[in-house]
Amino acid sequence: MIDADGFRPNVGIIIANAEGQLLWARRVGQNAWQFPQGGIKASETPHQALFRELHEEIGLTANDVDIVACTRGWLRYRLPRRMIRTHARPVCIGQKQKWFLLQIRCQESQICMTATPKPEFDGWRWVSYWYPLGQVVPFKREVYRRALRELSPRLQRIALEGNSSRIESSGGGYSSDVSASDASSRSGEP
Numbered sequence: 001m002i003d004a005d006g007f008r009p010n011v012g013i014i015i016a017n018a019e020g021q022l023l024w025a026r027r028v029g030q031n032a033w034q035f036p037q038g039g040i041k042a043s044e045t046p047h048q049a050l051f052r053e054l055h056e057e058i059g060l061t062a063n064d065v066d067i068v069a070c071t072r073g074w075l076r077y078r079l080p081r082r083m084i085r086t087h088a089r090p091v092c093i094g095q096k097q098k099w100f101l102l103q104i105r106c107q108e109s110q111i112c113m114t115a116t117p118k119p120e121f122d123g124w125r126w127v128s129y130w131y132p133l134g135q136v137v138p139f140k141r142e143v144y145r146r147a148l149r150e151l152s153p154r155l156q157r158i159a160l161e162g163n164s165s166r167i168e169s170s171g172g173g174y175s176s177d178v179s180a181s182d183a184s185s186r187s188g189e190p
Helices: 046-058 138-164 180-186
Strands: 006-015 023-026 037-039 067-070 075-078 092-103 123-128
Touching: 006 046, 006 138, 023 046, 037 046, 037 067, 046 092, 046 123, 067 138, 075 138, 092 138
Parallel strands: 006 092
Antiparallel strands: 006 023, 006 037, 023 123, 067 092, 075 092
């Protein structure tokens, strides 16, 4: 589904743990990292798409998370010219996204990147709140900045609650040369 302006409606998913760190996912077979996201079908509301995508990409259900906040309006980004499929009809020039900030309520061992036959991600890790801005592909960076800025006041609620009732951690994230703690220390608010 593409709107009259050429933008595909989409949901962006930011999952926070009790410490206020965010789930950062690695695309299958690439060294490209991003937040989970996915298109909204014609028959879906943004909330329905959120929970479908959450299950397809991360293996979690509505019972595993709390919705903390959602961006007020649509945030748009344009695709680079080389990525626009001009032969397709209608032509998609970018995405318009509703972003959701979720708090994980289950054990992180329940995160499963292979919940569907064709997974989009093959690894994940926890990173500091602002870390993704320095890592995401440039054409998505401004949307990430706007979403994170709008949702950041609500993260304080997660961090405060996390200090009083920690979620037990069982490990299981993607391991790489750059640990989440290293990532956390190198990135501050823009």
